[in-house]
Amino acid sequence: AVGLGAASAPQPPNILLLLMDDMGWGDLGVYGEPSRETPNLDRMAAEGMLFPNFYSANPLCSPSRAALLTGRLPIRNGFYTTNAHARNAYTPQEIVGGIPDSELLLPKLLKEAGYASKIVGKWHLGHRPQFHPLKHGFDEWFGSPNCHFGPYDNRARPNIPVYRDREMVGRFYEEFPINLKTGEANLTQIYLQEALDFIKRQQARQRPFFLYWAIDATHAPVYASKPFLGTSRRGRYGDAVREIDDSVGKILGLLGDLSLRDNTFVFFTSDNGAALVSAPRQGGSNGPFLCGKQTTFEGGMREPAIAWWPGVSYQLGSVMDLFTTSLSLAGLKPPGDRAIDGLDLLPAMLQGRLTDRPIFYYRGNTLMAVTLGQYKAHFWTWTNSWEEFRRGVDFCPGQNVSGVTTHTQEEHTELPLIFHLGRDPGERFPLRFDSAEYLDALGRISPVVRQHQGALVPGQPQLNMCDRAVMNWAPPGCEKLGKCLTPPEPAPEKCSWPH
C-alpha cells in the first residue's frame, strides 16, 4: 500500500478492512503479547503504520460495526437501546430491529466510484431480510447475520444461518460444524478462501474492490481448524489468533503476487476489546488496559490498529474513520445531509498531520466518558451490576480501582474522574480534583462535550424490541435446503439488556 499517495493510479485504490471480533489491544506480538505468535501481523505492522490510540465506537459488536459502516456514532445511527440506563445492546436472534434504510453504508457509497463490495463473515446489523448486507450496498456476502452461538435445538431457538449472498446455504453446527469440545471449526479457512477468491476475481475484472473481512474465530466460543488446534502457547484462544495471523499473511501475500500491494489500502482492527469475562480460555488480552468488552474503560474500546503504511501515528483514531478514509481514498465525500463522526485519516497517514478530536464512549444513550488528547474524563462509571458480578460475571477480572471499577452506576458529570492516558494508560490514578492539571484538562474537555451534546440529534433506537418469532426460523433459501422451521406466534417485548 506504499504507493497510495501517487496521483497516477489508474483506478481508485482497493480497500480491505480486516475486522476482528473481540480481539484485544494486547493480543498481537507487536502490542506486547508475551507469546509473540503473530509474525504476519507483526510484519504488517513493521511494514505499516501502527495506531496505538485507536478506538472502537462501542464496547460491543453490533453498535461498533454499525458505526464503522456508517461513519456515525451508534447514538446517531440508532444502534442503541433506551430500555434501561446506560445499557449495551446488540443483535441476537430475537432482535426485531436492524440497520435503518435511512442510514447510508460505506459499500453503497463506494458504488458511485465503481467499487465491487463483499462482506465475508459476521454482519450483525440485523438478521431479518430487510436488513441484509445486499440490501445495504454489498454485492456479495458469505457469512452469518448473528454470532455463532449454539448449538440450538431448532425448536426453542434455531441454529444461526450461514448465507451466500441472498440465501442461506446452511446453519452453524449443521452444515458448518463447530465442535465446542475440541474447538475445531473450518470457518476461518472458508473465510480465507472467500477473501482470496474475491480479490482474484476483481483483479481479473480490473475493478476496484471493497472487501470487509469480518471474521469471528476470536469471539467465544473460539475455534480454529485442525492444523492450528493445540499449536499456541496461549491455548485455544491463541490457536484462533494463530490461524487468523496465518490467513492475514496469505491475503497480504496474494496482494503482493497480484501486484495489488501499491494500490490497496489494508487496515486491521477489532470491533471491541477482549472479552475478559471469557478469559483465559475463550477470551483475549487487553494488555495494560483496564477491564474489557462491555465497559467504557480503555480495555473495552482501545483496539489494535494497523494500516499497511509505514510509521506510527499518534492520531486518536476510531473505526468510524475507516468510513471517511475509505470514501476519501475513492475520491468521494461523506454525505453532507447528516452528522459524520469519522475523520479522514489520510492527512495523518500521508503528511503526519494530527487532528485534535474527541473519542466518545457511550453505553446506550449515555455518554460515559470522553478522551481528548491525552486526557480521559469519565462522567459515569460502571462495570456491571452487583447482582451479576456476584454470579461470576466479571468484566474486569483481577482489577479493582477504587471508585472507578464500580458495580453501581456512579455519576460524575459535575466532577468527572480524569486520567492522563500517557502516564497512566491503565486508568489507575485519577488526577486530583484540586490540581492545576485537572482544572486545565477539564477546561478543555467541557466545551467539547457541551458542543457534542448540544448538537446531538439521537437516531431512533433500533435495539429496544425483541420477539422470538423473528428468529432465524425460515431464512431466504431455506426451502431449497429443506431447512425451514416454523416460527412461533409473534410476541414482541422489550429486550432485556443487563449490562
Added chain:
Amino acid sequence: AVGLGAASAPQPPNILLLLMDDMGWGDLGVYGEPSRETPNLDRMAAEGMLFPNFYSANPLCSPSRAALLTGRLPIRNGFYTTNAHARNAYTPQEIVGGIPDSELLLPKLLKEAGYASKIVGKWHLGHRPQFHPLKHGFDEWFGSPNCHFGPYDNRARPNIPVYRDREMVGRFYEEFPINLKTGEANLTQIYLQEALDFIKRQQARQRPFFLYWAIDATHAPVYASKPFLGTSRRGRYGDAVREIDDSVGKILGLLGDLSLRDNTFVFFTSDNGAALVSAPRQGGSNGPFLCGKQTTFEGGMREPAIAWWPGVSYQLGSVMDLFTTSLSLAGLKPPGDRAIDGLDLLPAMLQGRLTDRPIFYYRGNTLMAVTLGQYKAHFWTWTNSWEEFRRGVDFCPGQNVSGVTTHTQEEHTELPLIFHLGRDPGERFPLRFDSAEYLDALGRISPVVRQHQGALVPGQPQLNMCDRAVMNWAPPGCEKLGKCLTPPEPAPEKCSWPH
C-alpha cells in the same frame, strides 16, 4: 553481534550488559508500551533476539545484581536477610555487609581471558571499601555504590558518593546535582560518555572488554537531562526512558562505527520489575503482568530482555544466565567448586535449543514460587502487610486477585496456586485443584523443587546488620575533595526489612 558464532574471531567477543534499574517489562515499544517512544531499543529488538520470558533473580536491586555478577541465586551468594520471614533486603547506606570475598564475580573470571572490565553506574553490592567493584575484578568504575536517594543534610545521613575507580569524586546533589523539582540531572549523559570512552579505548588497545552499564535514571527519583525533559508523552518517567533509548542508540551506533558490531555481545535487561508504588509519575509499566517490584508475581521479576542477535527465544532466561553466557563467550567455564544457577544461553541463541529449567522466586530465604515451562506455582503469596498497605504502600495498584494478592503471608506449600502463564500471563485465574492439568503440572514441579531444596546450601546472610556508623561519611578520596564527614559511634542493629 551477528558474527558471534564464527570461530575465526581474532579475539573473544566483547561483552556489553545494559542493565536498567526498575524498568518494567511493559516499558518499551516492542513490549507494547502504548506511547512507543523507544525507537532505538525497538530497532535493537528487531535486529536482535527478544526473550519474552526472562527473569530477574530477585524483585529488588541488590540481590538481583549480586546474582547477575555471580551467576548464583541470592540465597547462595548471601544477598538476603533472615531478620524476618520472606523479606526483601538491599544495600542502603547503613548496611554493614556486602558481597563476600568468597564469591567469584564475572569481571574477575573474565580477566583470565584478557578482558578489561568497567562498571558504569550503580554497584549496589556493598559500599564499604572492601566491597567496591575494583576489589572484585572490575578494572574501572564510574558511578555510585548506593541508590541516588537524597538530598541529605550530611549530618543525620551523608549524601551518596560518586566514584571514579577507587575514590569518591563528588556526591549526588552536590557535585552531581539532581533537581527533584524539575527532574533534571545530567547523569545519563555522563554515563553515556563513560561507556563511549571506554569502548573507544579498548578498541584502540585491541583488548576484549566487559562493560557493565548499570544506569539508574528509571529508579525513583527518576531524572533526565534538559534536552529530554518534557519530551515524553508519558511524563518524567518517559523522559528518562527516552534518554536511555537515545543513549543505547548512540552506544550501538559506536559499535557499528568501530566495526565492533560482529564481535560484541550486547544484552539489554533490567534488575527488577517496575516500581508501581511510585507510579504513575516515578514508576514504569509491567505491561499485562501482575504487581511490581518487591513482589514475586510476574510484574516483580519478569524483565524486558534483548540480545543483539536475530530472532525470538522462548527459553526461560534469567539475569544469572548472563554470567554463564559471558563466560562461555570468553571460552571460560564457570567455577566448578560451587553451585551455579545461570545457564549458558548460547545453545538457545545459536541453535534454537531450549533447555527445560526452573525459575525460582525468592523473598529472603523463602522460596515463594517457581516457574517450570508454562506453569508457575506459588508456595507463598504476599504483596505487603496490611499495616503498610493501609498507609498507601501498594505494590499492585488497581490489581486485586482474590487469594493471590494477599496482605498477609499465605502459605500454599501443600497445595500451591498454579497458573498457566501462556493463557494467563497476568496470574488472574489459578488452575482448579481438582483438574488433571493441575495435577500434571504439580507432578512435574514438585520433584524439581524437592531437588532444589534438598541440595541447597544457603550462603551466610549478608544483609542482616545495619549501622549508621558505616554510612558514606568519609569514603576514600574524601580528603582531596575536603568532603570527609565524621561518622557517629558504631551502633550495630538488625536491619528492619518491612517487605
